[in-house]
Amino acid sequence: MTRHLYTPGPVDVPFSVRMAAAGPMISHRGEEWSDLLEEVKGRLGRLLDVEEPVVLLPGSGTGALEALAANLLAPGDEVISFSCGTFGDRFREIVSRRGAKVIALDAPRGEGFRRGHIREALEKHPGADALLFTHHETSTGVVNPLEELLSEIPADGPLVLVDAVSSLGAMPCRPSHWGIDGLASCSQKGLLAPPGLALVHLSERGWERAAKGFCPSYFFDLALHRRFLKKGRPQNPFTPPVSVFYGLAESLRLLEGFGWDAWARRTRRKARSFEAACEAMGFELFVREKEFRSPVMTALEVPPGKERPMKKALEDMGITVAEGQGRHGGTLRIAHYNPGGWPEVCLLAGGLFGAARECGIDVGDGFLDEAFKTWEREGDRSC
Ligand SMILES: *Cc1c(COP(=O)(O)O)cnc(C)c1O
Numbered sequence: 001m002t003r004h005l006y007t008p009g010p011v012d013v014p015f016s017v018r019m020a021a022a023g024p025m026i027s028h029r030g031e032e033w034s035d036l037l038e039e040v041k042g043r044l045g046r047l048l049d050v051e052e053p054v055v056l057l058p059g060s061g062t063g064a065l066e067a068l069a070a071n072l073l074a075p076g077d078e079v080i081s082f083s084c085g086t087f088g089d090r091f092r093e094i095v096s097r098r099g100a101k102v103i104a105l106d107a108p109r110g111e112g113f114r115r116g117h118i119r120e121a122l123e124k125h126p127g128a129d130a131l132l133f134t135h136h137e138t139s140t141g142v143v144n145p146l147e148e149l150l151s152e153i154p155a156d157g158p159l160v161l162v163d164a165v166s167s168l169g170a171m172p173c174r175p176s177h178w179g180i181d182g183l184a185s186c187s188q189k190g191l192l193a194p195p196g197l198a199l200v201h202l203s204e205r206g207w208e209r210a211a212k213g214f215c216p217s218y219f220f221d222l223a224l225h226r227r228f229l230k231k232g233r234p235q236n237p238f239t240p241p242v243s244v245f246y247g248l249a250e251s252l253r254l255l256e257g258f259g260w261d262a263w264a265r266r267t268r269r270k271a272r273s274f275e276a277a278c279e280a281m282g283f284e285l286f287v288r289e290k291e292f293r294s295p296v297m298t299a300l301e302v303p304p305g306k307e308r309p310m311k312k313a314l315e316d317m318g319i320t321v322a323e324g325q326g327r328h329g330g331t332l333r334i335a336h337y338n339p340g341g342w343p344e345v346c347l348l349a350g351g352l353f354g355a356a357r358e359c360g361i362d363v364g365d366g367f368l369d370e371a372f373k374t375w376e377r378e379g380d381r382s383c
Contacts, residue, residue, distance in 0.1 A: 021247035059198035061165030064184030075099025086139035141299035196244035268295035277349035280370035313355035
C-alpha cells in the first residue's frame with residue numbers, strides 16, 4: 001500500500017533527498033566534506049538572510065533548544081517563558097533545568113500572544129535576562145506573529161530565544177531583521193530532510209553572551225562548533241551525521257531552487273484549502289482566530305473519543321497523521337510541509353471524509369468545492 005506521512009515532523013522527504021542520503025561515506029576531515037558543509041552553510045545563510053553561520057549539531061529540535069539554554073543562559077538568570085502549548089512548556093523545562101528562574105506566561109487555549117502581552121511582561125519584569133518564544137506551536141497549530149511581537153522589545157532588552165523547530169523553511173523567519181538572538185530548528189520538518197540535525201543561529205549579541213558565559217556541555221559548545229565552521233575550509237569538531245547532511249543539502253537545493261517565499265505561499269495555500277474542506281465537512285479548527293492559525297499544519301477538533309478511531313481509520317488507508325498532545329488533546333494534526341499540490345489537498349480531504357464516515361461522524365459533502373474556491377483565491381502564478 002502507498003504510505004503517506006502527514007505528521008508535523010518527521011515529514012515525507014522527496015525521492016531525490018532519500019537517494020542523496022544513501023551516498024557513500026566520506027571522511028569528515030577531507031575536502032569533499034568541507035565543500036558540502038560550505039554549500040549547506042551558504043544555503044541556510046540565504047534562507048535566514050544572516051551573516052553569522054548556522055551551526056548544525058547532531059541531534060533534533062530539542063537538542064537545539066538545549067544548546068541555546070546551555071550557551072546563552074546561566075543559573076539564576078530571570079527568563080520569561082511565553083508558552084502556547086507542549087513545546088513552549090518543553091523549552092521552559094529545559095531552561096529551568098539549566099537553573100534559570102522561570103516566569104511562566106501561558107496563552108489561552110488555541111491562541112498565541114499579542115503585542116500588549118509583551119509590553120506588559122517587560123514592564124512587570126524589567127530585570128529579565130531572556131525571553132522564550134515558540135514561533136509555531138506544533139501541539140496546537142498556533143503561529144505567533146513574531147515580527148510584530150519582537151518589535152516591542154528594545155535592542156538592548158533581554159535576549160530573545162526562539163523555538164523555530166517547526167517553522168523554519170516552511171514560513172518566513174528572519175532572525176536578524178526581527179531581533180532574534182538565539183534560534184533553534186531541526187532538519188526533519190520545514191526543511192524536508194531526514195531527522196538527525198539540530199540547527200542553531202545566534203545573533204552577534206548572542207555570540208557575545210555565549211563567549212562571556214560558561215557552557216556546561218562539551219558536545220553542544222556552540223563557540224567550539226563556530227570556530228570549526230569559520231575555518232578557511234569549514235569542518236565539524238566531532239563526527240557529523242554525514243548521511244543526514246547529504247539529504248539536507250539536496251532538500252535545500254530543491255527548496256532554494258523553488259524559491260523560499262514561493263514555497264511558503266504554496267504551503268499556506270494547501271493548509272488554507274484543506275481547512276476550508278474541514279470546515280465544509282463540519283469540523284471545527286482548534287485555532288479559532290485566523291491571525292493565529294498555522295500556515296503549515298491543521299489542528300482539527302474531533303468529537304470526544306473519536307481521536308484514536310479516526311487516526312486508525314486514516315492509518316488503514318495509508319495516511320499517517322498525529323493526534324493532539326497533552327492538555328491540547330481531542331484533535332488530529334495534519335501537516336502540509338510535503339511538496340504536493342491540489343491533488344494532495346484532495347487526498348487528505350477525501351481521506352478525512354471517509355475516515356469520519358467510518359467512525360460514525362456525520363460529515364457533509366461539498367467540501368471539495370469549498371476547498372477549490374480557497375485554492376483558487378490563495379493562488380498566484382509562482383506557487
Ligand atoms: C518537533 C518540535 C520540537 C521537538 O523537536 P524534536 O526534533 O522532536 O526534538 C520542539 N519544538 C517544536 C515547536 C516542534 O514542533
